[in-house]
Amino acid sequence: MSDEIEFNTAGVTKKFMYVNRKAPYGTIYALEVLEAVLISAAFEQHACIVFVDDGVYQIKKGQDTDAVNMKNFSKTYGIIAMEKEDADEDDDIDMVWRIIVEQESMEARGLRADDFVIDVEVIPSDKLAVIMSEQEIVISG
Amino acid sequence: MSDEIEFNTAGVTKKFMYVNRKAPYGTIYALEVLEAVLISAAFEQHACIVFVDDGVYQIKKGQDTDAVNMKNFSKTYGIIAMEKEDADEDDDIDMVWRIIVEQESMEARGLRADDFVIDVEVIPSDKLAVIMSEQEIVISG
Amino acid sequence: MKFGILVNEGPFTHQASDSAYHFVSAAIEKGHQVMRVFFYYDGVNNANKLSAPQADDRDLVKLWGKLATQHNVDLVVCIAAALRRGIVEENLADGFRISGLGQLTEVGIAADRLVVFGD
Amino acid sequence: MKFGILVNEGPFTHQASDSAYHFVSAAIEKGHQVMRVFFYYDGVNNANKLSAPQADDRDLVKLWGKLATQHNVDLVVCIAAALRRGIVEENLADGFRISGLGQLTEVGIAADRLVVFGD
Amino acid sequence: MIHTVNKSPFERNSLDSCLRLSIKGSPILLLEDGVLAATKGTSVSEKVAAAQSDHPIFVLGPDLQARGLAEGDIAEGITVVDYGGFVDLVVEHGTVQSWL
């Protein structure tokens, strides 16, 4: 094994965006991107977690994976909500977290804001496009 | 390693259909399904090789993979053509091979029958649906 | 009735292997025979014995192996697809064997139904 | 300019790893620095040293390894994703190392651009 | 013949191709992300309703539950089955065509 390599990131805060476009369980992207989001909190980075297209189903309430025998990752959003709360409340940390659902994707699937396991901002596509254009790092799975 | 297990297939001929719906190179399905088609010749099975949706690009003429450094599998269709010829000409073998392109998929992509590396039957979707419904084994990749 | 199964994707990233596993289990429970599960394309990754999922997640590699032992299901990994992807005797999980693509055609001929799971 | 790269898919089934490799090669040729390539999801399968493609096909595992040696590119395989999929020190190809997901965030911060390749 | 569709109708063309290339009367089973086609009040509901006049449509219950969809979310006339029901459908209808 090679030696560990680390880059100096002290004091740098960037705008990270995580784009979730895929339905949960059919593929694993929903679960593994969540792990990436959680790690970024340790680096005190801005995080914009966006759900568009079938990604909106990732945070649908009532997921029950017993019969498919897969891991129900939707419970992890409780941790995301806590991280966001910490970021919002702690003035010493320069870290802004936003959780956004695209309105058009939500409506096309017959869903409403109270169908989700986490509080979200519902934003129409033209406004979301502007938010997206301001990001520095876009991670899509 | 467990012992080899073989099933008795002597004298049985079934209608196999191979459905190709994906563009080449973006995914490997095109190449590996071709390997499956070639093997079935050794078992003297009927084979219906169908190209629908982006699968029609698999047999597009002029593929040049030098710059992407991937294996150009489209040349293998020469072998498929030979196998088909053998099946057509040898009265002792009860093996029918057909190579079919769905007309609607081809036209939606601006392609014509002479754009392909192999002779194909161009068949409209309603007639192809009937042919598909008569198959015994459908292998899709 | 005799079933053959084709699995085109590995565990984790796509649900294909999970769905195939549940289908096979249900078929056996109903008294059917599953003659062979053939693993092709990335499906060969279902046979990687080094796979170690988290404790609270299912372990498909082991689940397939158990099924093979308990219900005499023949689990065959395509040799050509496996070589490309680095699945060899050295890391082959219990219950699987490596063989040629002809074994897919063979089970297609011998079984009453072939069901394909993939992406 | 400093680049970070994220590869989400394994070799062979999707073109993602091929595209990433060509992008990285071109960036280096133009005098840019590629600080790190991070392999996540099925991307960890790019580090399987048992992979043995046919003689007339490209060998991405080896190509990545060579790039690492010749141009000092840090190839990092995500440990959580790798454990699930059976990529461990035992079958880890030359030039790759296994580390935590934090190394993805880190290169995102340190590099001027992060480019993602996947399905 | 029975057709299976495992892809979201919002994301891919699999369901469209299945509908174009299946003969009248042949059943369709929705599974994995394909179950999203079975829900009421979406942008694809009309298409699925139209398909129901030509095809009996089934949907895999375990996949609905995983995605947080209850029986009340499902369009009228679509039958929910479990893995055992999936096996029975394959036994009954012969060749399986998976629209991957």
Add this chain to the structure above:
Amino acid sequence: MIHTVNKSPFERNSLDSCLRLSIKGSPILLLEDGVLAATKGTSVSEKVAAAQSDHPIFVLGPDLQARGLAEGDIAEGITVVDYGGFVDLVVEHGTVQSWL
């Protein structure tokens, strides 16, 4: 910001989502199966032509060649680049959003 689309416009909704969620003026690079959107005379050609009034569109030459598509098959106004050109676009336009 530059957007990349690597999926076929006939099979998936990636290009649609990219067009809906990108601001006017931001360039789009088509690569892998995404290059199929760049060809003339297809069922998506009109959509791509309309997109060109809002976005400069680039396409990766090596991926066109692999799929048997020549420069003459490409719609007017779309610029063909090689991997080096891809790198240059990323250097020039900042953040990359990959519509996977």
